[in-house]
Amino acid sequence: TLEVQPGESGMIDIRVADTGCGISEKNLNRIFDPFFTTKGALGGGKQAGTGLGLSVCYNIIQSRGGRINVESSPSEGTTFAVTLPSGEMATAVCEGEVGAGGAETDVGSRDQRILVVDDEEQIRDMLRDFLGAQNVTCCCSGEEALEACESQLFDFVLLDICMKNSSSGIEIFRALRQCDPALKIILCTGNLPENIPPEVLESCHAHLLKPFKLDDLCATLNSTVEA
Known part of the structure; x- marks a missing residue:
């Protein structure tokens, strides 16, 4: 069922x-985490x-100044409650007059240019939206x-x-490092540290193991900028 009413x-x-x-209950607190799923190979579903x-x-x-909550019980269904600004409030959020809330990367404001390399279109789109498409x-x-x-x-x-459908990620890393030795490379991958060559781990600036939270990415980017 769908219900819409003034808030x-x-x-x-x-x-x-x-x-x-x-x-x-064990999954309820994780359903908004990137890459968390109960479907397919990652979650055991069909x-x-x-x-x-x-x-x-x-x-x-979050970026539109809203919030989303979920209530659910096994065998009884699920309810998502979304609150969004409307009318003049929505216009104010879009024009930046009212804070939209949500995580702040603080990286875009420093004119940092970021290259995202991933073969999953949804991941690229999500990171582009989160980081700010301009940079x-x-x-x-x-x-x-x-x-x-x-x-x-x-x-x-x-x-x-x-x-x-790509060359070895390790070889790509080495080629990027050779292209620009000062480049700050953050590994965002499902590969465990023990499966990554030690020299790659030592020369990368950080290693985020999928699935990771966007807050962790935010903290990693900001700490790398400040380093």
């Missing part, structure tokens, strides 16, 4: 409820899932990343070293 202080309340299988749908929704709603370039392969680095300068690279 308080120029907001609008939206409730979406179902009578499905519900969400277990259908494939990337674990990005609700995370993208959460960040879009972000996205590539779907290591070869594209090398071409981008040859044509312009970047301050950061967020690199997945385990990509399909």
Whole structure:
């Protein structure tokens, strides 16, 4: 069922409820985390899932000055409650007169140029939206990343070293490092540290193990800028 009604202080309340299988308590606190899924190989279900749908929704709603909450019980269904600004309040948020809330990377304000290298389109889109599209370039392969680095300068690279239809991620890392020794490369990958060559771990600026939280990425970027 879908319910929409006026909220308080120029907001609008939206409730979406179902009578499905519900969400277990242990999963309820993680459903907005990037890459967390109960579907497919990652979650043990039959259908494939990337674990990005609700995370993208959460960040879009936060960026628009809203909030989203969820209530669920196994075998009883799930209810999502979304609150968004409407009318003049929505206009004020879009024009920056009212703070939108949510995580602040503080990186875009310092004119940092960021290259995102990942073969998953949803991940690229999510990171672009989170980081601010103005200073972000996205590539779907290591070869594209090398071409981008040859044509312009970047301050950061967020690199997945385990990509399909691409050269070895480790070789791409080494080529990027050779192209620009000062480049700050952050590994965003599902590879455990023990599966990454020691010299790569030592020369990268950080290693974020998927699934990671956007707050962790934010903290990593800001600490790297300040280093």
